[in-house]
Amino acid sequence: MLKIGSYRPMKIKYYVWLVLLFISNAAAAQDIKFVASASKTQVATGETFEVTFTANGNIDNFKPPGFGGFQVLSGPNQSSSMSSINGVTSVNIGLSYYLVPIKEGEFAIGPAIAIANGKQYRSAPLRIKVTKGRAVPQNNQSAADPVNAPATGNSTDISKRIFIRAVTNKSNVYQGEQLSVSYKLYTNIEIVDNGLDKLPDFNGFWSQEIKNNSQTVKWTTETYKGTRYNVALLKEIILFPERYGDLTLDPLAMTFVVRQSSAKSNDPFDLFFGSYEDVKYKIKSAPIAIHVKPLPEAGKPAGFQGAVGNFALLTAADKTELKANEALNYSIRITGSGNLKLLKTPEITFAADLEKYDPKVNDRITETVSGVSGTREYTYLLIPRHQGNYKIEPYKFSYFNPVSRKYITLTGSEFNLKVAKGAPGSAVAAFPAGSQQDVKMIDKDIRYIKTEGDLTKSGDDFFGSLGYYMLLAAGPVLFIAAFGYRKWHREHNKDVVVVKERKAGKLAVKHLETAQKQLQAGNQKAFYEAIYRGLYGYLADKFNIAAAALNKDHIAVQLRERKMSEGLITQLIETLDLCEMARYAPVSGTGEQQVYEKAKQIINDIENA
DSSP states (O other): OOOOOOBOOOOOOHHHHHHHHHTHHHHHTSOOOEEEEESOSEEETTOOEEEEEEESSOOSEEEOOOOTTEEEEEEEEEEEEEEEETTEEEEEEEEEEEEEEOSOEEEEEOOOEEEETTEEEEOOOEEEEEEOOOOOOOOOOOSSOTTTSOOOSOHHHHHTTEEEEEEESOSEEETTOOEEEEEEEEEOSEEEEEEEEEOOOOTTEEEEEOOOOOSSOOEEEEEETTEEEEEEEEEEEEEEESSOEEEEEOOOEEEEEEEEEOOOOOOHHHHHHSOEEEEEEEEEOOOEEEEEEOOOSTTOOTTOOOOBEEEEEEEEESOSEEETTOOEEEEEEEEEEESGGGOOOOOOOOOTTEEEOOOEEEEEEEEETTEEEEEEEEEEEEEEOSSEEEEEOOOEEEEEETTTTEEEEEEOOOEEEEEEOOOTTOSSOOOOTTOOHHHHHTTTTOOOOOOSSOOSOTTOOOTTSHHHHHHHHHHHHHHHHHHHHHHHHHHHHSOHHHHHHHHHHHHHHHHHHHHHHHHHHTOHHHHHHHHHHHHHHHHHHHTTOOGGGOSHHHHHHHHHHTTOOHHHHHHHHHHHHHHHHHTTSOOOSSOHHHHHHHHHHHHHHHHHO
16 A cells, blocks of 8 residues: 655644744734845846745734746745743744746836734835846746645646656666656645555566665655655656567556645735645556667577676686585676566586586675666586586676677686596495496485386275265365355445445554554554544544545534434544644643543444444
């Protein structure tokens, strides 16, 4: 299950705002200064600079100026600071915009307006000189911040704020040449929940996913097409095309529940404290076309087995002088980068009197986004059965280098073996080919195969016995039973809502078990998170409530429709409120064990009702 977790754009925590409101009377007593400043007053077209409006006190409303001649990359970006010196508390509020000029000339950024304590304050205008630089495509952006502006119910608007990109390092490769694809989530809207709909199919490719040992998704910031996004890496996969032609990397599809502000004012404080709604939205990455070229026929070596990349070869034998029936190890080591995991077992012909066993394969391979690299070693166990001199011919390994576009053949070392006569009384006798005299000498270990006589006893035939006919009749009986079970299973699970309701209790128990483990580990935040998810997940499955409609008011209505007691509803709402508050700030006055038992009892009471 691919889980992204919840992403929330950076905001000032609500308790900080409560502190600011608490000290607003002290801040109101001082004279408000509302000023505008720019990081640069002379810039070139295409160059980014910052304009900041600062107030040394709490403001109730803010109206930005027009930014004619400039493209707004982001804003208003909110910041605040609070200091207390000798008992005197001061508050500073900052609202900034990142701008880029789109044409040359001298431009004036008019005054912004702030309302504080019922009085109106205006900042001084700013003059910006723009010189010639690089051209900037105009996208008719408004002065609203593309990162922090509220989304609307229009899917076209949401599609600009959350999407998945598939990024490859190559789109034109040879058959067998390695390439990589990364699936990245771009978002600047709050994510409440997510679920994986469909993993991409890599038809025509051998694929290897790069495993991420971290349990959490790391977010980075990236500017894409002039807009800043928070980016999460969903998957990284290494691919090797197995056939040539035009192949397609299918999309990665996911469903998100995003939180949209329903505030109609452009004032940032209204946007922060305004109401919101949760909307389900499906997205998927665009398919990517990969052109795969066939490996050239010109210059292809006779022993070529499909290796593509850049490799080195080393062959070794652990001994060259030994006695008959002693073992030696002959190894072939291939090192480099490319389709190492797709290499075929070497085809080697040894002397007839060298007994060969299937090779042991030892891999020391690393997979990264840059490809597969490392070493694959084949080790053969060889046993010479007769004394004499033997030769291991040099092994030849051929591969295609996609950089130089040439076939390369590497040649290993030649080994000459000197085999002496085996020691008398050895466990396995050395003897000339075709001789049976020494076999008679070790009759205790080796005997001739008996070629005459009756090897079966009369009456031992299974065919025609009672057990034979019982086993024959069991086939149709088991088939009918399996057919009946399949029909029952389909009828029993055809209603998805009923199945989810039936399994809701089991899923809730798993969440409670997780909460119990976190409680024992002393992780208070993770404990409340598990209780919170367990209750909401149980209620969603039990009463078939969609994720977008999963709120406390709707849950209470569903419970009342099912004649649940008001005491039970009150306990449930109080527990949800407590867990939600504990996710953001420490709570006191209530023991975690008491909360655990209370959640467990609520689920039991709902099941019993």
